[in-house]
Amino acid sequence: MKHTPQQGANRPRRNTPGGATETTPQKRGNMSQKAQMRIATSRFGQVQCDADAVLKFPRGLVGIPELTHFVLLDGSGPLRWLQSVDEPEAAFVVADADLFVDAAITAAHDDLLLIGAEASVAAVQVLVLLTIPADDPSAATANLMAPLLINQDNRRGVQTVLPDHFPVQHPVASRFCHPLPAMV
Amino acid sequence: MLILTRKLGEGIVIGPDIVVRVVEVKGGQVKLGIEAPRNTSVHREEIFRRIHEENVRAAAGTPDQLDQVVRTLRPGTGGGNSGGSNSGGSGGETRGGPLRGRKPRGGTP
Numbered sequence: 001m002k003h004t005p006q007q008g009a010n011r012p013r014r015n016t017p018g019g020a021t022e023t024t025p026q027k028r029g030n031m032s033q034k035a036q037m038r039i040a041t042s043r044f045g046q047v048q049c050d051a052d053a054v055l056k057f058p059r060g061l062v063g064i065p066e067l068t069h070f071v072l073l074d075g076s077g078p079l080r081w082l083q084s085v086d087e088p089e090a091a092f093v094v095a096d097a098d099l100f101v102d103a104a105i106t107a108a109h110d111d112l113l114l115i116g117a118e119a120s121v122a123a124v125q126v127l128v129l130l131t132i133p134a135d136d137p138s139a140a141t142a143n144l145m146a147p148l149l150i151n152q153d154n155r156r157g158v159q160t161v162l163p164d165h166f167p168v169q170h171p172v173a174s175r176f177c178h179p180l181p182a183m184v
Numbered sequence: 185m186l187i188l189t190r191k192l193g194e195g196i197v198i199g200p201d202i203v204v205r206v207v208e209v210k211g212g213q214v215k216l217g218i219e220a221p222r223n224t225s226v227h228r229e230e231i232f233r234r235i236h237e238e239n240v241r242a243a244a245g246t247p248d249q250l251d252q253v254v255r256t257l258r259p260g261t262g263g264g265n266s267g268g269s270n271s272g273g274s275g276g277e278t279r280g281g282p283l284r285g286r287k288p289r290g291g292t293p
Contacts (some may be wrong), residue, residue: 020278045278059223059224062236062239063235063236063240064240072186075247075250078257092243132246138252138255140253140256169238172253
């Protein structure tokens with residue numbers, strides 16, 4: 001199936017191909033003048049989204065510090081794309097962590113500080129990255145060890161590493177994952 | 185590789201604002217304390233490499249694979265419907281909440 005159009009109020013929207021990546025204020029018939037930006041992507045062509053939908057990951061991802069800005073695009077079913085704004089070819093399939101984790105998780109305090117969620121985690125969204133083998137998508141796995149925490153209030157994110165022993169490759173076809181007891 | 189000899193309680197300074205200190209030496213294990221700016225990530229090497237590898241692998245997905253992955257999802261996870269309409273929220277409250285912040289494991293500024 002194709003990448004489906006966006007629906008939510010604050011979600012990025014796909015659009016027709018256009019110019020370079022830049023911020024262009026839109027003045028439409030309605031009163032809204034949200035800044036729009038076009039993002040070049042290798043998978044979806046030019047994508048247009050609200051500039052304030054951009055997620056900022058100050059540290060990038062683990063081992064990939066250069067990717068600091070992303071948008072979320074709809075994928076299929078509960079799967080979405082975390083598309084890099086910085087690098088057209090960098091996009092990750094993500095899903096809500098609670099598809100796979102039936103337990104509260106414990107995030108490092110420093111990571112919560114980084115995204116301004118140390119006082120309250122009410123606005124924190126937890127996503128996991130999926131790895132999909134090219135030769136067998138049904139064997140896809142979810143990285144439960146290093147989920148993404150996104151503070152939806154300020155759109156800052158971090159890839160945290162859980163102290164509990166969640167697997168790096170949890171088969172998406174299997175049941176909920178419960179962490180093993182943490183080792184000291 | 186730069187190699188330095190340090191005693192218990194001694195440290196090394198990396199760059200302007202990172203300090204690594206020997207906190208405990210016991211048997212074959214050394215416990216290190218690390219002070220670093222919040223924007224600097226600190227990981228055990230093997231964990232870092234494992235997650236980095238997985239992140240690189242995860243970047244290879246293609247749109248045509250998604251439907252097959254969705255069909256694979258365990259029944260009841262919302263696979264195959266709704267276009268992710270509920271996926272923007274924090275969700276999961278019925279199962280006890282997706283995240284519980286806990287007080288620091290390490291030092292805080």
